[in-house]
Amino acid sequence: MLFGSKKVLGLDIGTSSIKIAEVDVSKNGAQLLSFAITPTPPNSVAAGEISDVTSVGIAVQGLVSDIHSKRKSIATGMWGTAVIVKKITIPKMERKLIQDQIRFEAEQYIPFDINNISLAHHVLNSSSTDDTIDLLLIAAQNELVFQYMSVIETAGLKCGVLDVAGFALANSFEANYGKFARDVVGILNFGASITNFVVIHNGDVVFCRDIPIGGFNYTNEIHKGLGISIQEAEALKLSAVSRREVPTEVHGIISSTNELVTEEVRNSLDFLSATTSGMTLSRCFFTGGSSVTTGLIETVSRVNGIPFEQLNPFHRVKASRKFSQNYLNQIGHFAAIATGLGMRKTGDGS
Ligand SMILES: Nc1ncnc2c1ncn2[C@@H]1O[C@H](COP(=O)(O)OP(=O)(O)OP(=O)(O)O)[C@@H](O)[C@H]1O
Ligand SMILES: [Mg+2]
The missing domain is CATH 3.30.1490.300 (Dna Ligase; domain 1)
Structure with a gap:
């Protein structure tokens, strides 16, 4: 490239929130320079499709101006049923x-x-x-590619790298934990509408799939079970997880939804095994906004008989000193994909 910087901003557009990360990559390692997160405009993203490009584009523009970055190029990751x-x-x-x-x-x-x-x-x-x-x-449907391009253009930026969210998750893992040569490592990113699932073996992603279940399932079950609005149900869920007092049914709904999510993960593990001549995970890392849901990781781990460890996106990737440890702990569950994308270079990837 002749003009402009090869450095990109990592952009993760989710159903529930949009995240942006600016990461410096040098010989000495990677360092998080800036990070910002904002709620996704209502009803603008569903099943990975961006149905309201303008609203999402404006939200992205807001995030970029929040972090005061000079970078003009974006690395983003597509996900959902159209990839x-x-x-x-x-x-x-x-x-x-x-x-x-x-x-x-x-x-x-x-x-x-x-x-x-x-x-x-x-x-x-x-x-x-x-x-x-x-x-x-x-394979990605052109319509989806077009939606991502339009968002980036609306935000006044350029698309440097168009990746798959699951690959970015794997990139974050490798930057933080290195290549696990012998192990078959699974990574689950529990989001709102989906759970990204990737498997790494010998430094390669060998499996990548978005499991159609996530935090929204809990919210929706509470909404239906208690006859309250989605917003009220979301608030009750968050209260329950942070151990504030909630109607007892909420706890029951959370544990039955844990079983449902576990079943879906189980199906994906079976699918992995069926399509890779019997590959099974030796360890599994988890992250994502919903991964803190009470009892979720315990249930998935127990039923599938796999030890789970939390993926810390700032394990080896250092954070600039301007971030407090408290802030890093807060964003840690949300940052893996955006930072994994932020470490891409234009011309990188597949
Ligand atoms: N403290 C918490 N306890 C339980 N769930 C939480 C908590 N904080 C956030 N969540 C849930 O995490 C989800 C958002 O996580 P995240 O930002 O990873 O999803 P997303 O990337 O927007 O979604 P997706 O990738 O599925 O489109 C929401 O469903 C939200 O309710
Ligand atoms: Mg997500």
């Missing part, structure tokens, strides 16, 4: 032929109209053999 990541095996061939082969493979495996998708791939060197190449096929 599919699938591991496939193709015969060994020259690298330059792979792209054509990918399109052919996508026609068979991706349930979207092939004429309206953007395709990318990432070769998995560690599991490829002499005769075959393993790769991750990444």
Whole structure:
């Protein structure tokens, strides 16, 4: 690139909140320079689709002005049902032929109209053999790509990197914990409408899927069970988690929803095993706004028999001294994807 900076701002657009992170990456490691988070404008993001581009664009512009950054380029991560990541095996061939082969493979495996998708791939060197190449096929509906581009343009910025949220989660993990060569590591980011799930093996993402369940399920069950508004239900949920007094039913609803979330995680673990010739997790990290829900991690861990550890996005990534430890603890659950994106460089990624 001739003009402008290659440095990007990491932008994570969620259903419940939008996060932005400015990270400095140097030989000495990575350092968080700025971070900001704001509630997502009501009804503007659903299932990963940005239905109200203008409102989200204005919210992003607000975040960028809050952090006073000079950077003008964005790295963001798509998620939801309009993005599919699938591991496939193709015969060994020259690298330059792979792209054509990918399109052919996508026609068979991706349930979207092939004429309206953007395709990318990432070769998995560690599991490829002499005769075959393993790769991750990444397909996103063009409509979704267009929505993200429009948000960034509305905010007066440029799109430097368009990534997949799950990959950014893996990037944050690696920057903080390194490559776990022997382990099969799972990471679950419990959000509002979805839970991003990625699996890393030998330094590669080998599985990436958004599980369609999250914090909103709790809120919605409380809303239905108590006959109160969504806003009231959300407030009651947060009160219950912070041990303030709430109607007893709320605790019951939270534990039954924990079972529901656990069931969904279980299904994804089965799916992982079925699509990777029996891969199982040896350890699992968790993060996300909903991961603090009372009893959630305990239930998921107990039922699936996997030890869970909290992913600290500031384990090795240091934070500028202007941040108090208290603030870092608060944003820690929300920051993994935005910081993982903030460490991308333009021209990076798949
Ligand atoms: N203290 C808390 N206790 C329980 N849940 C919480 C708490 N704080 C936030 N949440 C829940 O976390 C969710 C928001 O987390 P996060 O910001 O990670 O989601 P998001 O990225 O906006 O959602 P998604 O990625 O699913 O679109 C909401 O459902 C919110 O109710
Ligand atoms: Mg999220």
